[in-house]
Amino acid sequence: MSKILKAGALVVALLMNSAYARAEENFGRWLINFQRTKEVKPVTDKRYLKECGECHFAYQPGLLPERSWEKLLNAGALKNHFGDNAEFDNDTLQAIHDYAVENAADKSFYKRSRKIALATAVGEAPLRITEVRYIMRKHKDIPEKMVKGNKDVKSLSNCNKCHTQADKGIFDNDTVSIPNYPDWDD
Known part of the structure; x- marks a missing residue:
């Protein structure tokens, strides 16, 4: 059981420290919404x-x-x-x-x-x-x-x-x- 917890903690730590995660404006919002929007936001203004x-x-x-x-x-x-x-x-x-x-x-x-x-x-x-x-x-x-x-x-x-x-x-x-x-x- 201890190995599973350590492995889980390692995965979470790696994810939180990755360049991809740091680049996110709001990592928490991204993490909750797994449905990433592809491409580029169209001009709406x-x-x-x-x-x-x-x-x-x-x-x-x-x-x-x-x-x-x-x-x-x-x-x-x-x-x-x-x-x-x-x-x-x-x-x-x-x-x-x-x-x-x-x-x-x-x-x-x-x-x-x-x-x-x-x-x-x-x-x-x-x-x-x-x-x-x-x-x-x-x-x-x-x-x-x-x-x-x-x-x-x-x-x-x-x-x-x-x-x-x-x-x-x-x-x-x-x-x-x-x-x-x-x-x-x-």
Whole structure:
């Protein structure tokens, strides 16, 4: 009986101390709810969707850690947002900032967002979705001709060109269809 108790205590201790457990915002909530949510939380904020989606795909906040959103969504950075002026009035900026930070990868319970958070080194703050280690790893085997050389895709930053359910936060392989390459399968 003593061996069973020791083994049980060891399993609990290992689980509680694992990097996966420490990365959870609220491990207790995760432990009680074994039904993990897959993928990435879809964008639910209408203002974020409208303002960000006006110029590009409205990336789910769960694709970047909080540090990245803090750097991206400040008045100074938005004056030159990847070559464009994306300034907002103060109220809009605050609302978009708060939504992105509250739903960032490192605060999410969605499985793919957690993987993104865990793959991001401490202190690292990628400013582009395409600089996220997890996303780079997932796309490393795709030939350049299918992305940059593809007139209908042009860049990995155009998630919704190949991920047919990207707007719903679904990025699994079953929903990938690369334009002009219907038979490609990794």
